[in-house]
Amino acid sequence: xxxxxxxxxxxxxxxxxxxxxxxxxxxxxxxxxxxxxxxxxxxxxxxxxxxxxxxxxxxxxxxxxxxxxxxxxxxxxxxxxxxxxxxxxxxxxxxxxxxxxxxxxxxxxxxxx
Amino acid sequence: xxxxxxxxxxxxxxxxxxxxxxxxxxxxxxxxxxxxxxxxxxxxxxxxxxxxxxxxxxxxxxxxxxxxxxxxxxxxxxxxxxxxxxxxxxxxxxxxxxxxxxxxxxxxxxxxx
Numbered sequence: 001x002x003x004x005x006x007x008x009x010x011x012x013x014x015x016x017x018x019x020x021x022x023x024x025x026x027x028x029x030x031x032x033x034x035x036x037x038x039x040x041x042x043x044x045x046x047x048x049x050x051x052x053x054x055x056x057x058x059x060x061x062x063x064x065x066x067x068x069x070x071x072x073x074x075x076x077x078x079x080x081x082x083x084x085x086x087x088x089x090x091x092x093x094x095x096x097x098x099x100x101x102x103x104x105x106x107x108x109x110x111x112x113x
Numbered sequence: 114x115x116x117x118x119x120x121x122x123x124x125x126x127x128x129x130x131x132x133x134x135x136x137x138x139x140x141x142x143x144x145x146x147x148x149x150x151x152x153x154x155x156x157x158x159x160x161x162x163x164x165x166x167x168x169x170x171x172x173x174x175x176x177x178x179x180x181x182x183x184x185x186x187x188x189x190x191x192x193x194x195x196x197x198x199x200x201x202x203x204x205x206x207x208x209x210x211x212x213x214x215x216x217x218x219x220x221x222x223x224x225x226x
Contacts, residue, residue, distance in 0.1 A: 031212050043204060043219035044156070051212075089156065099144065099211035100169050103156040 002027045004092055006104035013080055014112050021075040021107045023090035028068045035064050035075050036089040038106070044089065048075070080111045115139045117218035119205050125224045129194050134221045136188045136205030145188045146206040146215060147180065149173070156204065162188065163211075195225045 003026045013019055023033070031052045036044040048057045048064040050073065056065040063076040073090055087108045091101035118137045126132050138145050147159040160170040162180055179191045188207075192199055202222050206215040 034214060036217075041222075044206075044217040046214050046216060049214045091156075098169060099208075099215075100146065100158040100161055100171070101148075101156075101215065102158070105155050 002030075002092060002102045004090060004102050004104040006088075006090060006107050008107055009105065010108040010110075012110045012112065015080060015082060017080050017111075018076070018078050019080055019109075021077070021088050021109070023073040023075070023104055025071045025073075025092045025102075027092075028071050030068065030092045032093070033064075033066055033073050034091045034101070035062075035073075036091065038087045038089060040087075047088075077109075080109075082111045082113045085110050117205055117207055117216050119203075119218040119221050121221060122219065123222045123224070125226065126195055128197055128225055132192050132195055132223065134190045134192075134203050134205075134223070136190070136218055137186050138188055138205065138207030139209075139216055140186070142207035142209050142216075144168075144208050144211055145180075145182070147190045148204045148206065148217075149201040150204065150220075151198075151201045159190070159203075192223075195223075197225050199223060200225045 005024045007022045034049045035047040037047055038044050050057045050064055050066040061078040066073045087106040089103050089106045091103045120135045145162040148156050150156045158171050160174045161168045177193050181189050202220045204220045205218040208215045
């Protein structure tokens with residue numbers, strides 16, 4: 001059974017800092033991993049999807065890496081801005097061959113102006 | 114850009130009442146999902162739907178829940194007799210192929226009194 005853990009649970013940084021959010025999962029037989037952003041009381045916005053054959057994906061100031069063998073993914077945010085303040089969730093398939101996601105508890109990020 | 118929509122944004126109901134949550138997935142998508150998030154907790158998978166039938170469901174998705182695609186555009190989640198513990202944010206998601214990015218709607222906040 002897949003379990004997903006995100007560290008840290010909360011993070012507060014000054015504007016302009018580069019930061020790393022961590023996601024670990026117990027079952028490495030995944031076909032993808034997806035990172036989401038959730039603003040308070042709002043829905044889930046997909047940020048990046050990494051297929052199992054990829055090691056990283058980039059979108060603007062965001063870079064996500066995947067190391068299946070160690071069961072880890074990181075989300076790197078460059079030059080953080082106050083608008084990046086949100087909760088960041090990672091999600092992986094429950095087990096191999098299924099499309100339902102197991103979500104981590106998230107990292108609540110606050111970027112101070 | 115196409116997006117998943119959900120109505121209503123907020124539903125308040127009395128315990129024991131039936132509720133129907135509505136979703137309009139992205140038009141060319143074939144896989145549909147419902148997730149829920151109890152306040153302060155993880156996003157949890159409820160059910161996935163493909164080719165007009167349930168493809169997977171979680172332990173949460175008991176006989177009180179049902180899903181339907183009544184026409185070519187809507188995807189609904191029905192809770193027959195709501196309980197206090199059904200209070201949560203319910204998210205609909207869709208994608209074109211199972212392993213692809215899942216696109217989430219803004220959610221319906223269900224409050225059971």
